[in-house]
Amino acid sequence: MKIAMIGSGYVGLVSGVCFSDFGHEIVCVDVDTSKVEMLRRGEVPIYEPGLDALMARNVEAGRLSFTDDLAGAVASSDAVFIAVGTPTRRGDGHADLTYVFEAAKQIAHAMDGYTVVVTKSTVPVGTNARVKEIIAEANPNADFDVASNPEFLREGAAIDDFMRPDRVVVGVENERAAEVMAEIYRPLYLRDAPIITTDLASAELTKYAANAFLATKITFINEIAMLAERVGADVKEIARAIGLDGRIGGKFLHAGPGYGGSCFPKDTSALARIGQENAVPMRITETVMSVNDLVKRRMIDKIVDLCDGSVNGKKILVLGVTFKPNTDDMRDAPSLTIVPALVGGGAEVRVVDPEGHREGKKLLPGVSWHEDVYAAADGADAVVILTEWNEFRALDLSRLAGAMKSAKMADLRNIYGPEDAAEGGFASYVSVGR
Numbered sequence: 492m493k494i495a496m497i498g499s500g501y502v503g504l505v506s507g508v509c510f511s512d513f514g515h516e517i518v519c520v521d522v523d524t525s526k527v528e529m530l531r532r533g534e535v536p537i538y539e540p541g542l543d544a545l546m547a548r549n550v551e552a553g554r555l556s557f558t559d560d561l562a563g564a565v566a567s568s569d570a571v572f573i574a575v576g577t578p579t580r581r582g583d584g585h586a587d588l589t590y591v592f593e594a595a596k597q598i599a600h601a602m603d604g605y606t607v608v609v610t611k612s613t614v615p616v617g618t619n620a621r622v623k624e625i626i627a628e629a630n631p632n633a634d635f636d637v638a639s640n641p642e643f644l645r646e647g648a649a650i651d652d653f654m655r656p657d658r659v660v661v662g663v664e665n666e667r668a669a670e671v672m673a674e675i676y677r678p679l680y681l682r683d684a685p686i687i688t689t690d691l692a693s694a695e696l697t698k699y700a701a702n703a704f705l706a707t708k709i710t711f712i713n714e715i716a717m718l719a720e721r722v723g724a725d726v727k728e729i730a731r732a733i734g735l736d737g738r739i740g741g742k743f744l745h746a747g748p749g750y751g752g753s754c755f756p757k758d759t760s761a762l763a764r765i766g767q768e769n770a771v772p773m774r775i776t777e778t779v780m781s782v783n784d785l786v787k788r789r790m791i792d793k794i795v796d797l798c799d800g801s802v803n804g805k806k807i808l809v810l811g812v813t814f815k816p817n818t819d820d821m822r823d824a825p826s827l828t829i830v831p832a833l834v835g836g837g838a839e840v841r842v843v844d845p846e847g848h849r850e851g852k853k854l855l856p857g858v859s860w861h862e863d864v865y866a867a868a869d870g871a872d873a874v875v876i877l878t879e880w881n882e883f884r885a886l887d888l889s890r891l892a893g894a895m896k897s898a899k900m901a902d903l904r905n906i907y908g909p910e911d912a913a914e915g916g917f918a919s920y921v922s923v924g925r
């Protein structure tokens with residue numbers, strides 16, 4: 492099957508590379524010519540474990556190529572995936588569909604023969620219907636169908652999520668398009684991954700429902716964590732105990748500094764808007780969004796309390812600023828709320844993050860960047876663990892405490908415990924919900 496992937500960002504690139512590994516012939520398209528050049532040189536513009544090797548293998552096999560020529564790529568394809576960005580529109584919380592609609596128009600003019608146009612970008616309910624209208628208006632003779640195929644990839648584990656998905660969701664309007672989609676995902680049928688075929692609107696809403704539910708689950712445990720702190724309970728024990736109930740499940744019950752990333756904040760906000768517009772307010776999702784903001788702000792109070800009421804003049808070492816480990820993505824990371832508050836409060840902030848420094852240098856002015864945790868801890872008044880990178884999970888706490896001026900730790904991912912901290916010589920240790 493010949494497939495064009497429009498947009499070679501995170502979703503487009505991972506999907507394109509993985510489809511080529513299924514044996515399909517993929518052309519990844521991007522308007523950014525410098526990105527296309529980079530990809531052609533075999534360089535991967537994002538950090539995603541395993542992507543470089545998989546990309547190289549499929550380029551080598553002649554199944555994967557990169558271009559800025561959308562028309563050429565579309566003309567020779569049986570299916571065209573739209574995987575361009577849908578950022579939150581400034582001001583109103585809506586997903587910005589400019590790029591999706593622009594891509595649809597260009598695809599309409601370029602397609603040659605029956606083509607299935609598949610939206611992979613996360614888009615509000617009704618967008619695929621609109622894409623269909625745009626294509627039909629731009630090219631009344633076009634022989635095409637639209638399909639919705641939301642992605643459920645976690646950054647840092649995207650390849651595994653693509654190759655071994657819990658499910659694939661495909662929204663279509665007829666059997667002809669369903670058959671093309673089935674052919675594209677045939678390798679997964681062979682692995683017994685369930686493929687759920689629905690109408691367009693259900694597929695579109697499934698994506699928002701999944702992300703909003705996960706954001707709710709995290710926020711629920713974060714709220715229980717606040718109460719646990721107040722009443723002297725341990726949220727880790729509670730999460731474990733409720734998670735063993737098969738109806739609840741143990742995943743996504745880790746209390747922390749609030750969810751971030753490129754998806755949960757954007758998608759909860761978009762779902763809230765869709766609800767308002769359809770006169771069915773998403774009250775739970777709206778509350779989740781405001782509790783998540785509160786959770787992030789409480790982390791600042793925690794650090795200030797740890798520093799005896801003021802961070803002014805204090806040297807604070809922050810471990811991890813990306814929104815989660817194994818990514819260099821800083822979008823909506825809790826660090827973007829917490830670190831500026833510390834800098835604003837007069838603290839001297841030092842940061843160690845294995846991948847976050849590239850983006851972080853632009854987004855977190857006024858901090859210094861370091862590579863070695865122990866060297867960066869020299870003379871520090873407090874250490875804050877913000878992102879649970881593996882390299883922060885087994886620190887030599889005695890060595891760390893020994894390097895610091897006052898051994899205080901805010902472990903905002905609960906990777907250590909009060910006993911570990913005390914044994915390591917930390918005089919003060921705070922975590923989340925314990």
Ligand code: UGA
Pocket residue numbers: 613642643644645646647702705709742743744745746747748749750751752753754755758814815
């Ligand atoms: C999320 C979903 O997990 C994917 O299924 C979905 O496809 C993707 O969004 C998307 O819409 O594209 P992602 O944003 O990469 O994936 O990251 P997650 O691993 O889900 O983490 C999101 C945030 O929640 C992070 O800030 C993480 O630290 C936080 N989190 C997660 C917690 O605080 N506690 C948990 O128990 C789990």
